[in-house]
Amino acid sequence: MNEMLSSGIELMLIGMAIVYGFLAMLVLAIGAMSSFVQRYFPEMPGSHPALTQHGEDPGTIAAISAAVHQYRKKYQKN
Amino acid sequence: MNEMLSSGIELMLIGMAIVYGFLAMLVLAIGAMSSFVQRYFPEMPGSHPALTQHGEDPGTIAAISAAVHQYRKKYQKN
Amino acid sequence: MNEMLSSGIELMLIGMAIVYGFLAMLVLAIGAMSSFVQRYFPEMPGSHPALTQHGEDPGTIAAISAAVHQYRKKYQKN
Amino acid sequence: MENLRLLWESTGLYNFTGPQAIMMAVGFVLLYLAIKKGFEPLLLLPIGFGAILSNIPVAGMIDEGGILYYLYGGIKAGVFPLLIFMGVGAMTDFGPMLANPKTLLLGAAAQFGIFATLFGALALNVIPGMDFTLKQAAAIAIIGGADGPTAIYVASKLAPELLGAIAVAAYSYMALVPLIQPPIMRALTTEDERKIEMQQLRTVGNTEKIVFPLMLVILTALLLPSAAPLVGMFCLGNLMNASGVVDRLSKTAQNELINIVTIFLGLSVGSKLSAEAFLTMETLGILGLGAVAFAIGTASGVIMAKVMNRFSSTPINPLIGAAGVSAVPMAARVANKVGLESNPHNFLLMHAMGPNVAGVIGSAVAAGVLLSLIR
Amino acid sequence: MENLRLLWESTGLYNFTGPQAIMMAVGFVLLYLAIKKGFEPLLLLPIGFGAILSNIPVAGMIDEGGILYYLYGGIKAGVFPLLIFMGVGAMTDFGPMLANPKTLLLGAAAQFGIFATLFGALALNVIPGMDFTLKQAAAIAIIGGADGPTAIYVASKLAPELLGAIAVAAYSYMALVPLIQPPIMRALTTEDERKIEMQQLRTVGNTEKIVFPLMLVILTALLLPSAAPLVGMFCLGNLMNASGVVDRLSKTAQNELINIVTIFLGLSVGSKLSAEAFLTMETLGILGLGAVAFAIGTASGVIMAKVMNRFSSTPINPLIGAAGVSAVPMAARVANKVGLESNPHNFLLMHAMGPNVAGVIGSAVAAGVLLSLIR
Amino acid sequence: MENLRLLWESTGLYNFTGPQAIMMAVGFVLLYLAIKKGFEPLLLLPIGFGAILSNIPVAGMIDEGGILYYLYGGIKAGVFPLLIFMGVGAMTDFGPMLANPKTLLLGAAAQFGIFATLFGALALNVIPGMDFTLKQAAAIAIIGGADGPTAIYVASKLAPELLGAIAVAAYSYMALVPLIQPPIMRALTTEDERKIEMQQLRTVGNTEKIVFPLMLVILTALLLPSAAPLVGMFCLGNLMNASGVVDRLSKTAQNELINIVTIFLGLSVGSKLSAEAFLTMETLGILGLGAVAFAIGTASGVIMAKVMNRFSSTPINPLIGAAGVSAVPMAARVANKVGLESNPHNFLLMHAMGPNVAGVIGSAVAAGVLLSLIR
Ligand code: NA
Ligand code: NA
């Protein structure tokens, strides 16, 4: 019984230490990461760097829409 | 063979009795339930008593939209 | 080792023969199917023969909307 | 050379058996009915395609390791039909039935189709080649309930070997409701009866719609617990919708979840359309009995409605009795259509929705009776 | 006659036991809280209904062959809570936390609710009738994390026999956050503190939002791998959303997938609400400890914020400390609301979202600690 | 103290092995390619994240009891790739191919990439450290089919130990199609050939689109039943879409179902990226062979198109031959783009869609050949 309570206290101390330690370290890591990103990979407001996908450049899209257009025109005439 | 047919008839009689009995009892139960609900929990037409959720009162929503607004304004200035 | 390579060559020859054979046969089959369908089941442009479902004729739809209309009217009066 | 022989021996042409070819043809007939005739395409298309896939020799799609084998697990566990039933529950509006609870009796009467068919299946055993056990007879009889998931659930418990034929019969006859029912309805009613206009239904409030599924699940638990899986999952779906507090769950249950399960269920039912199980005299018996079941159910519902009309203070159009077989909403539409033929201003649709959803409860209750009495 | 007796012996009335009836009543109470009181209806409605279904006698829905038995497999394998956590991750915006990373300390402080409760559960063993093992105490303590999927995940690993009671307590108290927290927050803060306005948060760019979940999963892998399943799936969902390149996956994770899993999870949790497991002194202990855990967590968060406010260069309103318990976004809204009472122009919502999502990380980390230290 | 030691011994830092760290780095490279380079992000993002999760020490997510272990069951059973193939089938329009069936031959020619690679893999065994069995060589060769689900399906049957590397190679090279193909296409064609304008395609009616998948599944069943699971599920999806009678099923197959399965499939593939399986000389061989396979497939398609152009009554632009590798619709877009460089008014996209979808059929047929000949 007493043994259990003491392991409860031990768990409480170690547990909170780890949670605190882990999240405090995360605070530092975020700080470092944010300044690194902001210095070396600054972002224009409104830009979405992740969204540019290759193969989907305006040329292709123009081509697709032109092709679809042509195809449709054909379809209508039939 | 004959035995099977007789158990078929027995099943038919018992089965229909139960189905009828159950649904007839349901008729009575619905009648009782409906008059109980209509007497003690009358509903305004168009009201949706079930849809009021706590924590979502107009005050909160105003606050959220104000906060979002402020946040957006900040974002634009950047 | 040499045995494996020779079974590799054998697989290559047989494999390509089958792929070619199968798809070439598909070319002929499509040709036959298309002319058959176009001769015996010609399609009006824009028609969707597959989309006519029984039980969903205009009469029914009219009836449903009328019924719903009536029901709604009743509801408003309450 | 060796490889060429190996290859030839691995073709379908080398391995096809006559029965497999016939079953693939059956699959094509089901696809034809689904696509060109619009017969319950949501189920018959995957079932028909499943029949084709499962009868391809060598491919082994129904053997352990094949996709259809694994999908069938969802039926064996009873999970697929119950999830579909939950989705159907979420789509169901009990309003018209609660507004006129007497119509529950029509849903009860129409289940006579089930029990008469049970007797009929046992009687058919006099024909040589027919040899239905009590379990099989009960599984076949449930076709008369005109409810797909209920039929599949009961068949998977009582007679999995007949599951394919029973599911095909159930969905085919549900699709044929607009052809099977009208002549019976006209034969059993007079022109005057078909013209009867019914009183408008009262509006049913939200509270009643929320309390009803809870009341139903309790009564089922108390009196007929063997019907509880079916009725319970149906009531859960219905409560999710009626309560209005879990709209995102209700919408998913009515759409994506039921669609996914329908594809899986259809394919797995199709995987039970193997030649050994389907190409038997019994299947002809099942198809015949299914048609009889629908006809008897329809007739019982109409006759019950005629009796009730005689004793009721408010007029009851006997045509709505036919909707008691369930087959929601097809049967209710048929009642509406036949009514319009006699009286073009008489919209019976809402009145027929009462017995229609009552029929769903009725057949789930009948399923519970069969599952509890037949071991 | 034989059949009639058989039928009577198959009714629920014949087979009902007192405890089953009580558990069905518990199910109805949960449904009432979900539907009428709006207590976390997405979970408590399916849990409540699951409690009813699993306590229906004869139906055997929780026995092998029953639908609830199979659905529970998804909890036993840990798959359901982790998929929900992935969906929650996809819904989470770490922006406010990244803009003000100090708020992570508030999310850490609030986890004191967990560890204090762990000690409390062990101390409760002095009361006769209470006899919690270390594993059970830890599973109960995680209620203080105010995070449903985390609580279910930990309970399923450490004390599956208490899963039902723990899940019910966790979701109930999460719903009660607007009632439990405000008095504690007011008691621990002065009017002046509650009026503190905080500096506007900087805009956080996409790159930071993409890098953060990756950094978090790496640190977890290095330091606390036992938290990796929870934190990892959360980060996967978050990355799917933040990266912007897999929008269709992210949307499915946030909607259809999480909805389907929520229905299944709720029903399976409900299936653990059996009389033997729930109607015990221990359950009362769990309910009491859960309330204590929430209160301690709230207080720890507020006190930590007060301390930080003293040492910080920029002002910190102590009310946002209460949001550290997680319970997203309820706790952040509560902080906002209590703040508005003192200063009608002070919108704390965005500031409270930082500790709020930090609390989710904090409780996942605490779960990892418990899972790694307690065997 | 004991607890502290226990805790340190449970950290990742204590337990990490070098190979695990390298595999996590591989996961990050895949995420970088997916997110920053837009390489097939729908697959490579979950695969990369799965690689990270499965190499976290202690967490044991790929061991029995871990989520990745259970998800991998869906690949082992062949269910995930086949469901994705069904969804792809529902998204596919066979119209352009049916309008110009000759293009099927281009889809056939491009599969030479598969069989040449099979030979190449066996020849590579002369290099010390490389030791591919016939099954492994075949599993690697299927990368040349440029079809993700087909590659995963075949690899899971013939060489599950190489599944991770094969899937990564297949999807990476599919993403690299816009870089790999153009130089080969330009090298093998003259400017005049690239300028060739093709005749407009006729409109293909609905009936033909409905009959085609049925015809295809029958021919597969008769001649190459080992390809029936892949071809069959593809045709089911295609029929659901073309028939127009089960739109809700078709839409679910194309959206929610394929999205859910994609997340699960990606994570499970990632779970096969363990150090022992991936950090081998064989993996380098696989990556090299994969690139060769794509190049040979592209070249074969272009050369076949040049031959056909010589003998055809209507002009055929050889560039569309490159689309025969499948990689829908990327390869068709590449053909279109390279064509536009030579003739800015020449839109080849619709013409290239024919060989493109033919390539899907071709690689499924080639998969069937490999599965039936190699035991
Ligand atoms: Na029925
Ligand atoms: Na928390």
Ligand code: NA
């Ligand atoms: Na291909």
